[in-house]
Amino acid sequence: DNFFSQPYIFSKSVKSHPLEIFLVIIIGGLLFGVVGMIVAVPSYTAIKVILKEFLADNKIVKSLTKNL
Known part of the structure; x- marks a missing residue:
């Protein structure tokens, strides 16, 4: 139970997808x-x-940090 709920709870606090x-x-x-x-x-x-601050123009960084 905790194995599945913990990533979901963490994802809300750090604004990332639960699978991430x-x-x-x-x-x-x-x-x-x-x-x-x-x-x-x-x-x-x-x-x-750190990546968002220093590599903001990179496409991969933009997609990873769009909710940050």
Whole structure:
């Protein structure tokens, strides 16, 4: 139950799609274990903000940060 509801709740707070959050948590867990899962969403959000500020003209960055 929490496995599916947690990405949905996180997605509302960081304005990302729930599937994005789900994949970020899974990848963080695969790469860095439990610590990676905890740090994955804040790190992903920080990276999105940095990319929006410095690479705002890039098409991929625009599509990822349109709701930010």
